[in-house]
Amino acid sequence: MAVTPEGLASTRVAIVDDDPHVLKAARIILRRHFDEVEALDQPQDLEHRLLQVHFDVILLDMNFAAGATSGGEGLHWLNVVRRLDSDAKVVLMTAFAGVDTAVYAMRQGASDFLVKPWDNARLIATVTAAARLARSDRELTHLKHRQRLLESDAEQHRLLGRSKAITDLLVKIGKVATTDANVLILGENGTGKELVARAIHRHSNRRDRGFFSLDMGAVSESLFESELFGHRKGAFTDAREDRAGRFEIASGGTLFLDEIGNLSLPMQAKLLGALSTRAVTRVGSDRPIDVDVRVVCATNLSEFEIREPGRFRQDLLYRINTIELRLPPLRARQEDIPLLAEHFAEHFSRKYSKSHNVIDSAIVKRLCEWSWPGNVRELRHVIERAVILSEAPTLQLDRVLPADALQASHRPDQELPFELLALERLAIERALLRYEGNLTRAAQALGVGRSTLYRKMVLHALR
Numbered sequence: 001m002a003v004t005p006e007g008l009a010s011t012r013v014a015i016v017d018d019d020p021h022v023l024k025a026a027r028i029i030l031r032r033h034f035d036e037v038e039a040l041d042q043p044q045d046l047e048h049r050l051l052q053v054h055f056d057v058i059l060l061d062m063n064f065a066a067g068a069t070s071g072g073e074g075l076h077w078l079n080v081v082r083r084l085d086s087d088a089k090v091v092l093m094t095a096f097a098g099v100d101t102a103v104y105a106m107r108q109g110a111s112d113f114l115v116k117p118w119d120n121a122r123l124i125a126t127v128t129a130a131a132r133l134a135r136s137d138r139e140l141t142h143l144k145h146r147q148r149l150l151e152s153d154a155e156q157h158r159l160l161g162r163s164k165a166i167t168d169l170l171v172k173i174g175k176v177a178t179t180d181a182n183v184l185i186l187g188e189n190g191t192g193k194e195l196v197a198r199a200i201h202r203h204s205n206r207r208d209r210g211f212f213s214l215d216m217g218a219v220s221e222s223l224f225e226s227e228l229f230g231h232r233k234g235a236f237t238d239a240r241e242d243r244a245g246r247f248e249i250a251s252g253g254t255l256f257l258d259e260i261g262n263l264s265l266p267m268q269a270k271l272l273g274a275l276s277t278r279a280v281t282r283v284g285s286d287r288p289i290d291v292d293v294r295v296v297c298a299t300n301l302s303e304f305e306i307r308e309p310g311r312f313r314q315d316l317l318y319r320i321n322t323i324e325l326r327l328p329p330l331r332a333r334q335e336d337i338p339l340l341a342e343h344f345a346e347h348f349s350r351k352y353s354k355s356h357n358v359i360d361s362a363i364v365k366r367l368c369e370w371s372w373p374g375n376v377r378e379l380r381h382v383i384e385r386a387v388i389l390s391e392a393p394t395l396q397l398d399r400v401l402p403a404d405a406l407q408a409s410h411r412p413d414q415e416l417p418f419e420l421l422a423l424e425r426l427a428i429e430r431a432l433l434r435y436e437g438n439l440t441r442a443a444q445a446l447g448v449g450r451s452t453l454y455r456k457m458v459l460h461a462l463r
Helices: 020-031 042-048 072-084 099-107 120-157 164-177 194-200 221-229 266-279 313-320 330-351 361-371 375-389 418-435 439-446 450-457
Strands: 013-018 036-040 057-063 089-094 113-115 183-186 211-215 255-258 277-281 288-289 294-299 323-326
Touching: 013 020, 013 042, 036 266, 042 072, 042 089, 057 072, 057 120, 057 288, 072 089, 089 120, 099 113, 164 255, 164 330, 164 450, 183 194, 183 313, 183 330, 194 255, 194 294, 221 266, 221 277, 266 313, 277 313, 277 323, 288 313, 288 439, 330 361, 330 375, 418 439, 418 450, 439 450
Parallel strands: 013 036, 013 057, 057 089, 089 113, 183 294, 183 323, 211 255, 255 294
Antiparallel strands: 277 288
């Protein structure tokens, strides 16, 4: 059984050489390390096989005709491979090595150059490196594809609104986007902070590069450095291979760090170091790696909470809030609710292949009277459930709106407090009552994480 390098079990290798001894020796050596190794004695056979299967790594001789030493044949077949399968990594082999030939081959797309007779360790190392490069390219292609889907999704669910609060915010986004300034977005959960971050990226000079996001509240302290800065193989128990961190991956683009207020003070200090030096050092390494990344952060902490020194390092705050954007809660821009509701109804009608649901004025009035503790996220979920459950052309909300919302039109405005912390406490109390103390379901209804809900319960002396 092959002893496959970590993570390369599915690597497919081809060896193309007209010398049967070379083919046999290379196949024996490589079969000890790779499960799929195919030997071909003619490059024409490789052309035929490339129409049938994909090879991750191809070892290709440079001379096939008797007495040939120029390497021209190898370069010709290298171009054939590049045309048929541009993802395959080609390692050229020759007994007639020359620096000029090697350099030219690399410029034509070869990933490496191997001199015959080879050292066995060198052969294994070269093929392994090419296999890892092939896998990295596959992952990058997948990541870019996912990024395009996310950008498309972000366009579908862009920041919408006609209220003064939103139009003013959009103007600020337009001004901020064209710079490389670090941005801090403040706003309650569910208000659309990631949409703001994506809008900044989409209108920036980095828009053709990647937008990468990370929920800092979901990163444990033990994995923080590895996740953000990467690690070297063997740096810790589960570090089975070298791995780039988010800063490296996002270099050239935008890195969105959500829920940054959840970081502990030690984690904040490490993040500050990377932002200050614009360089990261992988765990297990002592070599800093320069990164060119624009950082956009977001938090659901209030502007007062994030300025508490015991909760958040003020020197880090000064690094991340060159520009500070405040995203208003939905209850502060009720005039946007009809537009948002109509947008979500249209979107989910298409998604679930339903005829477009009409939202009549009575329903709109009811939506506008609710305080929406879960903000736009809660409204989106309510409309989605209504579209799924509605059988009539008119959107039915009775089965999907919270009981409090159904009664809102009969409640005097004076019953609702205006102070934000009081509103938050009231929303938590109602959610806990509705879901009989089930924190997971209450958190989902409020549009926050379970740990965030627990922290707010402690803050409001509800625990």
